[in-house]
Amino acid sequence: MSFLTYLINGLSLGSIYAIIALGYTMVYGIAKMLNFAHGDFIMVGCYIIFSVSAALSGNSVVGIIVAIILCTVLGVTTEFVAYRPLRGAASPLAVLITAIGVSYLLENIALLIYGADIKSFTSVVTWEGVSFAGGELKIQGVTIITILVSVVILIALQLFINKTKQGQAMLAASEDKGAAALMGINVNRTIALTFAIGSALAAVAGALLCSAYPSLSPYTGAMPGIKAFVAAVLGGIGSIPGAMIGGLVLGIVEILSKTYISSQLSDAIVFGILVVVLLVKPTGILGKQIQEKV
């Protein structure tokens, strides 16, 4: 029975990684850049929900909506101000370093406004969850909601990309920006849209992350962001179902290795698995081999 409890805890952690990884992989798949500030968009989303809920005496639904809108605006603005001017830069490193800069900027702004003290976050999920076997096995409401939300997002993204014109434009831009532009696709707008969706996902991920682990600080998003990046690479960066699988695998491996091997070594094991997977299958679990035509 306790194995099942651990497994469910792993699923819960994994589905949060999955939602964050979806945002990472969207942006990478289409804009071909790693947005290292993604984790900090999550933190910004959490603070917005926290502040709005406090101002409206605990109304978290409005908080989530405001957070999604503001995070979308933040994502699009960041893309426009910090990333777009560098898109043509000789080295892809320029935009990567800029993303790290944006990450520090957001963390320090949060430090200025809210201070380093942690805040206790009130869960946006009020449902207690369900118990089985006379309370022996308990699944929290936030766990179930997180898993459901991640599945819904996965399906919605797949439909969006494969069935809509905008989605097809994204696919085209991801394969060849120049050719896509020649076909009449507005590449800049398409990439901005990608950032908008990725940042909105960050706000949702933030709401669920802080509901499951209710402690909020300017560094809340940093480590989950890195883990989710690992999840995205593990699943095959750029692949949307891959991010989901990568997130779940990472969460379950982390919890089970903490349980059965060592609570101190769990991170080492998680990253070790990443190394092994990349050695055996360099593109990740679901990654596509992109043929470079000469």
Added chain:
Amino acid sequence: MKKFNKVFSAVLASAMAASLLAGCGGAAAGGSNTFKIGAIGPLTGAAAAYGNAVVNGAQIAVDEINEAGGINGVQIEYKSEDDELNAEKSVNAYNTLKDWGMQILVGSTTSACSIAVSENTKNDNMFQLTPSGSAEDCVKYDNVFRVCFSDPNQGIASAQYISDHNLATKVGIIYDNSDVYSSGIYQKFVEESAGKNFEIVSAEAYTQDNNTDFSVQLQKAKDAGADLVFLPIYYSDAALILTQANTMGYAPTFFGVDGMDGILTVENFDPSLAEGVMLLTPFAADATDDLTVNFVKKYNEKYGETPNQFAADAYDAVYIIKAAIEKSGVTPDKTTEEICEALKGAMTQIEATGLTSQKMTWDASGEPNKEPKAVVIKNGTYVSAE
């Protein structure tokens, strides 16, 4: 320009030489008809609450002693300086106090500042008693003693307290092994637990890179049947642990150390989650013994707030110095070095009483030996556990 530099350096050099001479003059002078005690702490900035508590607590003790006729009939002069929680500024504050004629130092308030100042007190051979510098290195020199427990010794004190008060038979531990404070306490706790009336059934670590999910650590403690979980960690992580334990329906006694102090100040934290949490602390303002009641009343009247453990440590520090002076019979006309030698010897012989303990003794290492005390959180406030 070159010429100017030469002139300038000549002026500088002579100024430095002059200050050296002045320094010599100051140190050699010594002798006075009062005991001059100085205190250092952060009176402004992030840790101002600690520094002000130390300075105010010591002030109350000084006033009391002077009113009652002084130490062996000699009055105390007292002066405090701000170090802004900065080690360099703490040394500056020390030099300012030395120029004033300080013979005995109560301070610094915080560990890093205390360590920096101890390099100077060692050189000057000035007696230093830190009320609250808890890092191990604070008392590495033989002229430095402390009132509070050292960080790792809180582990020993916790184990003793849990055992003496029969708080548990099975103990789980969750600690941060990326932090020297937490892992130091953990190691001492485990060492001290051997042969005690409880058993450690689970000891799980986490790191600062992995401090969001505590479900595994808590589940393991629960599965092992721990009825008390020892948390030698800071309150920010503890707040998360308490919340997660609550959602999984696990309600053991949680026992923390001084890092737990502050859990009730976490914004938006539901204080009912901390109900029944115990923490090792030398001082509970609601204790009903005469000494505490009297001290809290005076402090409230004078400074308009309830004193914390730092104020109590500093109050005790002044009385400890009084006891040591009385024991050694040293007089204020002696030099700072002579006073230091006399007090160093007396410290290992005295048996002091105070707010933080009924009975405190010291050995030459500078570490106090005293009965640990704890408080428990009831209805959102700290209440003495005894």
